[in-house]
């Protein structure tokens with residue numbers, strides 16, 4: 001991170017594994033990081049995250065946050081306010097594509113669509129980041145550079161959808177993209193947030209549990225490790241300025257079609 005001219009405080013929401021955990025690790029490696037709050041829904045079971053916290057010499061605090069529970073989101077924001085005075089970087093990472101324990105899988109056809117599964121995708125992928133923005137925006141540094149990065153997916157692009165399928169996941173990520181852009185417009189109207197950059201970021205395909213069942217037809221060299229994806233996204237963030245707010249960018253910093 002080198003786009004801030006002072007030490008920064010950050011939040012990574014959805015940090016137990018995959019991209020979120022890698023972002024925590026990369027941020028801790030940065031000299032520019034002052035404080036970091038990492039949230040996940042089961043902190044006591046997040047062994048790798050807790051191990052990072054143990055080695056972080058007080059720079060990393062972990063707290064619980066299930067994005068489907070607004071009360072927990074509010075509590076995590078209050079916890080964050082106790083850790084540091086102002087927030088400069090917020091990552092919304094948590095996402096779902098399949099969850100065998102809830103009988104959630106990406107649909108192949110209309111007949112596969114199940115209301116409960118579709119609603120859960122929406123609650124995690126769309127409403128979750130929206131409510132996190134609602135509760136954390138008050139912590140943003142006043143009238144300064146701040147970045148809100150909502151991790152999205154290219155399958156959430158309406159214009160680039162040429163394959164079909166995955167109704168609930170596509171729909172929930174498209175909704176997330178709309179929420180990102182709408183919040184970005186609101187931020188521009190307020191003195192406190194007019195320098196905030198609120199974007200959707202597509203990390204590319206990563207080798208994580210989320211994509212594991214769907215990697216078969218993707219060449220290995222097109223699948224990033226979470227560490228590489230995290231690195232790439234932090235580089236993209238460094239290049240973003242307020243005129244980019246409301247945009248949707250991939251791991252190279254290239255705009256993604258809505």
Ligand SMILES: NC(=O)c1ccc[n+]([C@@H]2O[C@H](COP(=O)([O-])OP(=O)(O)OC[C@H]3O[C@@H](n4cnc5c(N)ncnc54)[C@H](OP(=O)(O)O)[C@@H]3O)[C@@H](O)[C@H]2O)c1
Pocket residue numbers: 014015016017018019020040041042065066067068093094095096124151152153154202203204205206207208209210211
């Ligand atoms: N992997 C890819 O190829 C790919 C491609 C495009 C976009 N993305 C996006 O990248 C983001 C990270 O995905 P990933 O690949 O790192 O996935 P992952 O390894 O499966 O991790 C998913 C994360 O989301 C958390 N999560 C799920 N439901 C949650 C909830 N209700 N409340 C709080 N946290 C919850 C999980 O926490 P638990 O440990 O508690 O389950 C876990 O930390 C997602 O938004 C995903 O859509 C991924």
